[in-house]
Amino acid sequence: MAELFAAAPHPAAPAAQDAFAADYAAARSRFLAAAATAEAAVESFAHPLTGPSGEALATDTAWLGPADAGRVLVLQSATHGVEGFCGAGIQTDLLRAAPAPRLPPDTALLLIHALNPHGFAWLRRVNEDGVDLNRNFVDFAGPLPANAGYEALADALVPPATDAATLAAADAALAAYAADHGQRALEEVVTAGQHTHADGLFHGGTGPTWSRRTLESILARHRMAERRSVAVIDLHTGLGPYGYGELICDHPPGSAAVARARAWWGVSVTEPLLGTSSSGAKTGLVDYAWHAVGPQVVFVTLEVGTFPTGRMFEVLRADHVLHRTGAVDWQAPETRRIKAALRRHFYPDADDWREQVLWRSRQVVRQALAGLVAAG
Numbered sequence: 553m554a555e556l557f558a559a560a561p562h563p564a565a566p567a568a569q570d571a572f573a574a575d576y577a578a579a580r581s582r583f584l585a586a587a588a589t590a591e592a593a594v595e596s597f598a599h600p601l602t603g604p605s606g607e608a609l610a611t612d613t614a615w616l617g618p619a620d621a622g623r624v625l626v627l628q629s630a631t632h633g634v635e636g637f638c639g640a641g642i643q644t645d646l647l648r649a650a651p652a653p654r655l656p657p658d659t660a661l662l663l664i665h666a667l668n669p670h671g672f673a674w675l676r677r678v679n680e681d682g683v684d685l686n687r688n689f690v691d692f693a694g695p696l697p698a699n700a701g702y703e704a705l706a707d708a709l710v711p712p713a714t715d716a717a718t719l720a721a722a723d724a725a726l727a728a729y730a731a732d733h734g735q736r737a738l739e740e741v742v743t744a745g746q747h748t749h750a751d752g753l754f755h756g757g758t759g760p761t762w763s764r765r766t767l768e769s770i771l772a773r774h775r776m777a778e779r780r781s782v783a784v785i786d787l788h789t790g791l792g793p794y795g796y797g798e799l800i801c802d803h804p805p806g807s808a809a810v811a812r813a814r815a816w817w818g819v820s821v822t823e824p825l826l827g828t829s830s831s832g833a834k835t836g837l838v839d840y841a842w843h844a845v846g847p848q849v850v851f852v853t854l855e856v857g858t859f860p861t862g863r864m865f866e867v868l869r870a871d872h873v874l875h876r877t878g879a880v881d882w883q884a885p886e887t888r889r890i891k892a893a894l895r896r897h898f899y900p901d902a903d904d905w906r907e908q909v910l911w912r913s914r915q916v917v918r919q920a921l922a923g924l925v926a927a928g
Contacts, residue, residue: 572641603673617660633671639787687745687756701741740832792857797912816923
């Protein structure tokens with residue numbers, strides 16, 4: 553698959569850097585323009601709400617290659633809204649570099665742009681209901697996953713007030729938990745997912761979200777269960793070393809899907825369930841919607857690192873405190889400060905970081921296409 557990007561500019565070139573956009577509306581515009589140039593089949597799923605400037609919101613898909621392709625490579629962005637800056641840039645770069653004729657025979661490319669468009673536009677990791685989409689894929693007909701550790705720390709993670717004394721007490725409670733159980737244990741308790749505090753961090757919700765229902769519709773419309781082999785790359789940022797693209801696999805350890813992931817992408821593939829990843833074990837992952845399609849699916853997360861995890865908790869806490877009272881003044885200085893800090897953590901907006909992103913994403917796509925071909 554070396555020829556796939558043979559004609560593409562060096563990642564540092566302005567044309568490649570231009571794949572990234574400053575906001576959701578610009579990212580959507582560039583994605584749709586690139587899809588049109590590549591002659592992709594585009595479908596849009598309109599979101600019921602609008603963005604901060606009244607702009608329309610949607611999850612858009614672009615399909616390149618035969619409609620009946622036996623092999624499909626999927627890239628989805630903005631599962632966590634504000635992380636969409638990176639994912640959308642990767643998708644636009646791919647559309648510009650890889651029109652349908654360069655795909656292997658019997659192979660198609662499906663790009664799902666802005667799975668959580670509301671979070672992308674409003675600079676939130678969560679959706680319009682404060683739900684973390686990547687904790688929402690649970691069976692709501694049965695008992696919801698419990699997280700007693702989170703319940704004990706809920707008020708420390710999202711304090712009821714922002715005065716110095718309250719924040720100091722909250723920080724002390726978190727530090728005490730880390731001292732007793734270890735920093736890694738604290739991170740896993742916080743990020744695992746919870747369904748008891750709607751205004752809290754990593755809330756999985758009380759029912760399927762608009763984005764979940766939209767993804768399930770996309771899977772059905774593209775008949776994913778009928779495909780012979782499917783590789784899915786979910787694009788994320790915020791965990792791990794700056795600029796490093798970690799491939800995370802949440803298939804059951806020892807499964808055939810894990811074996812294929814390692815055969816396709818190499819030994820750098822990590823597994824949260826084995827403790828080898830920067831990410832801990834979680835509930836309600838979007839992965840599970842794809843796992844349910846069938847054994848032909850290999851799902852990985854491309855997680856591009858930015859800044860330390862402690863900083864991530866700080867910006868998420870500030871954002872949740874800001875929104876816990878309801879609607880916010882988008883133009884208020886404090887809102888702008890909090891949103892800028894959140895955006896910077898999940899999208900450093902620096903040339904060196906973007907260059908690392910493009911190099912790694914192109915490598916991962918090449919490996920995925922080679923793996924699909926090898927799978928037959």
